[in-house]
Amino acid sequence: MALLQSVQTHFKNNPTEPTLAPVLPINPDHYSGSIERVNTVDGLRELIVFAYQLPLTAISVDFEFNFTSPAIPLRSGKEKYDIRSIQPLLMAVTLVSNEPNSLALHNSVIDLTKPNLATELQPLLDLPVTYIAHHAKAELHCLWKLGLREPNLWWDTCIAERARYLGKHVFDTKRHFDCLSDEIEARNTHKEDNRIRYGLAATTERYGIEHQFSQSKADLQQSFLNYRGDDFSQNQIEYTAEDAIVAAKLYLPQYQQLLMQGVANHLITVEMPWVITNAAMEWHGVVVDREKCNSILNASTPKLKLLSEQLAGMGLENPNSHQQKEVFFQQLGLLDHFNKGGQYSFKLQLLKDLAHIHPAIELLAEFNKVQAIERDLLLKPAIVGEDGRVHPEHKQLEVVTGRQSCANPNLLGLPGVMRPLIISLKGYGICEADYAQVEIAITAAVYGDANLVEKFNQGDIYTAMAQEFFAPSLSEEHRTCNSDTFKQHHKDKRDIMKQCTLGIIYGLSAFGLASRLKISEFAAKQQMAQFLAMFPTLERMMDTAPQEGAIRGYVSTSTGLQRQRVGKGGLTRNERNWMVNMPVQGTAAAIFKVAGNRLYQLYKAYDARLILAVHDAFIFEAPLELMDTVAELTELTEQIMIQAVQEYYPQIKPRVDLNYSHPECWTKDSDAESVERWIAGR
């Protein structure tokens, strides 16, 4: 009873007349070994007082929740819940305290369906310790749903585990096999060896930690999704606690493992803060112009119908069928035009090039483009959350380079013309801040090529290269003009150089370069040699880096994130290419995340928010007046992005382009009318 009284006194603080309540020590054994059920405000306050007395190592948290809106089916057969309709039910809290010679776990389960508990939770989230969760995004969404502020420090055991095995799940489909049985065997071996599951139960098993509900986890998870206001069973309570307990037990061994592996620094400095930034971006979502979506659907459905009827009239029933297209062009005697090394290809570029030989070809190209846009999930009204916004899934560390990926809908792959579908809230504007040519800068820095650094620092590197490459066909003026003028007059030439520069760095062959530039293979070879001769260090590193990678079994970013190699023995061409590329792509991604983490904190003070992170560009939403009249926010954004690069590579002078010429929507190249023009038929 003395305990309860001290707790009550503690919380009866009157702001105008603060009382100095004596802090009475609570017996640390109070919670140990059992699960404390917290169903009342007093019980929660007692837990908080206890937490503030403990010598804490960390706090492990886990929510059980359901969704108040039904899931919508996806084309893939999976379903998507509206994260905004998340309803936290139970919160497990395991306090990890640093006792002599050991860690002690104090376990509680808070019943959030009981009145007034959520509003009292904040102090439990403000402790200066690390918060542990397995896939913390869900925990963060629950906290924000409850109107709480998130803790600053997280250790996400799922993200850590992904970093540990990054690259292991990839099967090299381009690897050459002498016979089919070899390939089948390799695939099967890969499946057995690399079926790494990142769920909590599978993860704990790898560390020899027992999860009492590992067998029934899926059922119990489902029991919460189906929750309809019943009382929680003892089983449900124990399961909830167990998730937080095993995540807590995972913390030290997992951290040690990653320290030994050399990945811990990257996790602490980049990924763990990004867990919050990323979850917030998903939570905030984007506003979509529903009227424009409907206009697209209204325009494209008849358009598709007409196109397929026209094609059917010519004899092609299903324009999506590769087989039927082969038969169709065979009958026309035109199939040879589509022959690409024994295979027949109906790619868009080829269709464009061949448009003149038969009217069906242009129709086919048009059909493909219109269909791709019409089917986009973004256009479906059901995708809108209960807050009126669309919340694509932002995936962290699910791809081998450490870049972000995005799904349902994949807004990072939204065709440029469709960008104006993403609009700003009333009173707010959208701004895009993108790193100009950052991968070239990172290439220069990662591989230490002084000449490439210098070229980058001078200005637009693609313009410089285009002026050199296309010199004979350029006017005197354009051979030496600045990049803005050059972009105006020769965007196509600069684009080719961009492709080639990146292509050469990523392992493009003379053959590939030749076909892109439509020059001879011999000329391409000369061009490549000329290019690489300017950057001898880069050339040498592109040779040695994969060899070293093959020996140690991985390559890494400058922050220490590693991509593991699956294969053994000699490197395949594909492996050599990604071993050169991953340190560039991955380092750019890491620095990008560091910048994003700072922007996330900066924007809190300005009522601004990140809405998308597109590999080298941040799209953010901010009150309009901050963009129109006060340059402060956009300038700070630019500074933060530049500083993030320079902290890692002081020799680089990064450039950031800020675009808010049409703050009412997201655009490509400031073209706010592209959707209308697409609807009108360009």
Added chain:
DNA sequence: GAAGAGAGCGCC
């Protein structure tokens, strides 16, 4: 009938 592979196209 589900699952996976392949082809193709969008993005950086």
Added chain:
DNA sequence: AAAGGGCGCTCTCTTC
């Protein structure tokens, strides 16, 4: 003999 890195999505076609 093949011929640029990294993704997600949708479709067809094959296979179990």
